[in-house]
Amino acid sequence: MLSRALPKLGKKEPAPTYFTVLDIGTEVVKALIIKREAARGVVVGVGKVQQSLSDMESGAVSDIQAVLENCDRALTDAEDMCEVIPAQGVIGIAGEQIQGFSTTLSIPRRQPQTGITQAELTAALQELQERAMREAVRRMALELAVADVDIKLVNSAITSVQIDGYPVSNPFDFQGRQMTITVFNTFAPLTHISALETIARELDLELITTVAEPYALAKGCASDDIVEMGGIFIDVGGGTTDVAMVRGGGLQSTRMFALGGRAFTKQIASELEMSLEEAERFKIAYSEGRLAAHQRALAHRAIAPSAEVLLQGVALSLEEIAKDEPLPAAIYIAGGGGALPEIQQGLRSHDWASTLRFVQQPTVKMLAPTDVHGIFDATGMLRGTQDITPMGLAWHIVRPDEDDTDKLGGVMKRVMKLMKV
Helix, strand or coil, rough: CCHHHHCCCCCCCCCEEEEEEEECCEEEEEEEEEECCCCCEEEEEEEECCCCCCCCEEECCCHHHHHHHHHHHHHHHHHHHHHHCCCCEEEEEEECCCCCEEEEEEEEECCCCCCCCCHHHHHHHHHHHHHHHHHHHHHHHHCCCCCCCCCEEEEEEEEEEEEEEEEEEECCCCCCCEEEEEEECCEEEEEEHHHHHHHHHHHCEEEEEEEEHHHHHHHHCCCCCHHHCEEEEEECCCCCCCEEEECCCCCEEEECCCCCHHHHHHHHHHHHCCCCHHHHHHHHHHCCCCCCHHHHHHHHHHHHHHHHHHHHHHHHHHHHHHHHHHHHCCECCCCHHCCCHHHHHHHCCCHHHHHEEEEECCCCCCCCCCHEEEEEECHHHHHHHHHHHHHHHHHHHHHHHHHHHHHHHHHHHHHHHHHCC
């Protein structure tokens, strides 16, 4: 077990007050210390450590010991800043093998004149989740080209319940002939989850939960208007690009593919004969508008082909999750790679109508840390779009615990316990 240097006060604060957030990115490990104040969270400590090329692969941990050391350094920096060592925390999970999708189950009721009971809803949810688990295993086995694969549920949320086609927020005691439930689930390979659990254990961090990063981004940034009207969230990370769609009042689907900012860095290094470290600095300067005109031209020429491939990947992902229904007309971009002009301009100018149905020509907005509701940065160190994901993870800790007050959430917890997931 690693032993991080104790801060000056050497004080372990009560778990309900301070928490750790760990975002293990392909390029950078980000650690945040969060102080919970009522229904909001305040970032009081930040640590960032650059990863090596061999540490991560397509968003997943490929060298546990190397990533562990990077996480330890990032956590130490964050803890030293605020002189607090939280006991509990959350870790984000990403990677092209993550499966996030909605499952809908319609159940005819034998006694339509009686009110829906908790036992009836529990049985329906258990049947739905078993169906979703089988589908996740099938999808992941196909993608990995193996006969079978061990998976684990990462996130689960009821997004809608209808009684005879009538949407209800709480189905208990309603009468009707048919109950239709939709649940959004995120699944990950067990080996992926196990690596993160090992890292948390070695860091002496009590892991509250792992959260799929596209889920964290969408939930953390989705305002009431976005939930109502719908929106598409695109996070261009170091090794992967994540696409999440909010539609119909909740998060409906996510997709990830293995192309991100690292591909642009490698292309710049190859085209301009730079080291990878030089190419990364050059790429960041380009995205921040700090290059001279002739350098911008060189960067554009190197980046444009990979940017076009990434845009095609986004279009294919949207085609998969659209399910022949119109897509929301608002696109929100996050992630360091998303700051590149080719990505933003490409999304704005892409001929979406030729392949996809949007309710209208989509608008494109670059997200900022201030778009994560309920999280306030007191350090002044979270200024870029690449900092949104860890702040979204923080939102999952500090928001009012809906599962304790919402009966539907409580039933879902019991179902998960029965299924031992």
